Amino acid sequence: MSIPLAWYLVLAAALFCIGLYGVLSRKNAIAILLCIELMLNAVNINLVAFWRYQNPAQMAGQAFAVIVFAVAAAEVAVGLALIISVYRRRKTVVADEINLMKW
């Protein structure tokens, strides 16, 4: 192992910021969900890097990452079901046009 911890953390930060840019700037609701996945992956890289570099005998980092996997899968399933249901009624997935609750 010859890779400093800083490299993993900077990579995770960059991935997180790219995901953040995507979430805030894309119009299509499904594209927003795609970028949320990027952010979740960045968080996971952070967790696993800290697990490996601080105390590999203590499994908290990996257990946390496994729970994040589960939460991400559940969120994507429900999110996409919601988007498809909205598409059936409103015939659109552009986030700006789903504005029924705006006054």
Place this chain on the structure above:
Amino acid sequence: MTFWNNPINFIGYWLNSILTGWHLPAAIARVLLYVIGIIVLILFAMTLDIGLVWVERKVVARFQDRLGPNRIGPFGLIQPIADIIKMVIKEDITPDGADKIIYNIAPVLAATSVIVLWAILPLASTIYGVDLNVGLLFIVAAGALGTLAIIMAGWSSNNKYALLGAFRMVSNMISYEIPMVIILLIPTILANTMSVRGITQAQSGMWFAILSPLALLIFLISAIAELGRSPFDLNEAESEIVAGFHIEYTGMKFGWFYAGELLHAFTFGGFIAILFFGGYGGFFGLEKLAALAWLNIPFVQALVFIAKAMFGYWVIMWIKYSVPRIRIDHMLAFNWKFLVPLSLVVLVNTAILNKILIVLPNWLYVLGMFASNIVIGYVTVEILRSYGRNQRKAEKLPDSHAQTQEQTV
């Protein structure tokens, strides 16, 4: 370490000494050796694939009471070479509205997802690519890559039949992954490890097919569904949907799909051999006798493994060419309403009995596990029979009802 005991490491050390003799730094020599090893493994898998084309065509011919290819070469052995030449010289068409990059990557990804499985397949106790300690999950991961390739192929062909076929195939594959993953836990429980080599070594006493025949059956069914072969091949049935997701592929791109499918079937035959029939070993402890010590030579083990894999492949072909195909909604209902609960029951049963019976002598353990599987199988058949009986009764009643109504009106 001699050549006969450990051929791959022996050749590796010899090449390494040559390369460092040429004054290459050690790290680069190691990387170069890894690359050479990967190329040799891929070449072996693809050469086996060429042989499988011949095996498939001869076996299907014999099942259908005809001879099969027998003109080109003795017994038609050169037929696959003729097939390859035909595919290479065919015109390479890309449909008009197709997404060119995805269209061209899909067959490569489909074949890659199969070849990648050969990295963990142990041909002998010392001939294997790598010994991952999560080998069984790696099988599922490679299946996931194959699923992606199919949906890429179906979408980028710009053809509604291709898209329909791809949707059906992908929903089939991801549905049947669930009983497969649950059943893959059973060799893990029985062998205490997920590594493929560890599971093979744990079967030196007793095959897992005898300890858990229901697991073998469910794995066989899920494997056939994952492969997309008959009876689960509504995805690419010629009479229904005109070849499904690979309609628009011609020439060598179709060749990649075809060769990938055959190699995938053989690889799953290999995994059935490893997970349930003892893989390259599994001689019930006979190889410890001095007279049968030659069973431990890696090359003999490799031959034993290939023979067992061929047997598994033959069973898959036997089912393909004997059974009619199943409708897509029946396929999915069969999976979700029957296979998943059954595999969960088998898993729980194996886990509990493994802990309880492990203290008993070996023959009682084997008998107990085998008997529990028979009991579960019997109960399942009884439940299915009563369900079928109720269905038949329910179908009779409305008819007699309608008849009395017609008479009164």
Place this chain on the structure above:
Amino acid sequence: MTAEQIIFLLFAALVLVSALMVVIVRNLLHAALWLVVSLFGVAVLYAILQANFLAVVQVVVYIGAIAILFIFAVMLTRREAMEKGRQTRNNWWIPAMLGLLILTGLVVLIFNFPNVEQTAAALPVGLDTLQALGIALVSPDAYVLPFEVASVLMLAALVGAVYVATVDKK
């Protein structure tokens, strides 16, 4: 520059470049496929970190399930008119500035963290990470409660998704 560092830099570049393509590309299906490439790069990074169970689970769960879900959703909600023209909002430079600011802040924060240039110690001999993870997830004085809560969450998500996406039979 050891071989490991070169491999890390290669795959880190792959992850970042494909993530950029996800947020830039117009065709939504291509964006989903670039996400697959990015997730595969992340799986390789897990393998370099010697978390091989997580690497394989990343491929199985993210690429084999979540990415396929995304591709299906993209195919089911496709309108030709939606894919011409800009795919980003009019004031896209605000999120870009925000992203760069947060990245700078995070990098500064990272390099102020103590011991951040250390390289990893070798794994303790005899530590079977797979077995330790399994024990940690089901042991009562480790993480069995979050594990069970996560499974209840997935059951809720399963029921919810099936209910929300069901077509009403009139």
